[in-house]
Amino acid sequence: MEKTMQPQAPAFILGIDVSKDSLDVCLLDCRDGSQLDYKANNNPSGFRRMKARLKQHGCEAGPDTLCCLEHTGLYTRQLVHYLLAREVRVWMESPLQIKRSIGMVRGKDDKVDAQRICRYALLHQREAKCVNLSGVTLERLKDLQANRSRLQKALQSIKVTIKELLAVDPVSGKTLEQVNRKAIRGLEKSMEQVEEKMQEFIAGDGDLKGKYDLLTGVKGVGKVLAVSLLVYTQGFTRMDEGRKLACYCGVAPFEYRSGTSVWGKAGVSKFANKQLKQVLHMAALNSVRYNQEMKAYFDRKVAEGKSKMSVLNAVRNKLLHQIVAVIERGTPYEIRLDKV
Known part of the structure; x- marks a missing residue:
């Protein structure tokens, strides 16, 4: 899971571009602005050599270091475990987030990518969410x-x-x-x-177990959706708001209009986690069948003339907001038919 970065500013910022076999490292000394560029192998011996090189530059690679790297699946795993064992503050950021923050660029180079990651971490260090060992x-x-x-x-x-x-x-x-x-x-x-x-x-894991029990306590939420939400939200340390989670799942409606000439129907974005959306859709169908509150809501909206698919999307939204609510409160969900 993740935690907000400690309030003290880091003495060193480490930007690492990770590939299958190698690491491109950019170290920035926040005290004097000096910079070190280094290339290492993506394996334990490469990590040790990297640490030795950083030490020559004055960086002990400990709690005073903020390391930012992109999510690249399995290739980052050994490195993250190595850094966490040495109490380095590790910030895993979305590649798309970093790319869009840079603006329009031409060409691609691993060394330059590491420098861009390092600069991103320097500019946005207050927003860093660092991984901890429970992840x-x-x-x-x-x-x-x-x-x-x-x-x-x-x-x-x-x-x-x-x-x-x-x-x-x-x-x-x-x-x-x-x-x-x-x-x-x-x-x-x-x-x-x-x-x-x-x-x-x-x-x-006591924390995950408590959240899992709260999730499965919501009618319509089964084991598959509960595990998926825990994984994709990092134990609800990310996307801990109903609207943000709905956007991520691709069920939040957005307006489509500009001036007086462009005016379209509100609709959901295709920019979403399709796998999670599919699991959520099945949960919404089960919720309409077995959750009396959702069933009453669905039947009432359909009777008012709404299309079944749009109402079902609203059910998906309501389900996500219920999930976020029980996690925030830390108490099981209770059906209230008087508020349907």
């Missing part, structure tokens, strides 16, 4: 979540193929069904084991 559990949940998604796609692909073949050629369809029976059972068993391991990791 390791969320990393593991994210890995398991991705694995579950791959297993689900493989299982769905096999089942759909068999179903379609049974409809047009029953003999071949039954043959495929027979030869894939063990594979289907194996995939289903693997999915069960992945979900069990997710629950094990959540149970081992």
Whole structure:
């Protein structure tokens, strides 16, 4: 998870552009403005050499150092763990956020990218949200979540193929069904084991366990959505407002107009996390079926003439706001039919 950066200004700012095999490092000494550019290998021995080089420049790579780097998946993991073990303040920022803050640029160079990341950290250091060690559990949940998604796609692909073949050629369809029976059972068993391991990791982290219980206490929110929200919001240390989370999920409506000549209907943006939006959509459908408050709201709006899809999108928004509310309060959600 993440925490707001400590109030004291860092003595050193470290901007690192991470690739699969190498690190491009830009170190800025905030005391005298001197700068060091260095290239290291993206492995433990490379980290140690980098630390030795930084020490020659006066940087101990400890609590007085703010390190900013982009989210690049697995390639940053070893480096982040190495830096956290030495109490370096690590700030993981969105590549798009850094890119848009720079403005229009031409060309691409790893050394220059590291300098740009370093400059971004210098200018926006007050907004830094630093990773802490409890984020390791969320990393593991994210890995398991991705694995579950791959297993689900493989299982769905096999089942759909068999179903379609049974409809047009029953003999071949039954043959495929027979030869894939063990594979289907194996995939289903693997999915069960992945979900069990997710629950094990959540149970081992008191803070995440409390938030997970609050999430699943909201009618319509199941295990998959609860884990997805914990992962993508970093345990609700990011996007902890209903509107921001709705924007991220692609369910917040925006106006489309300019002057008197351009006037379109309000609609949602395609710039969103599509995977999370899909899981949220299924949760909204379940909520309409089993949550009496949401069902009453859905039926009333449809009776007023609203389209079912627009009302369902409103349900998705309401569901997210309910989720954020229970996390902020720290108390389970209670249905209030008198406020529908």
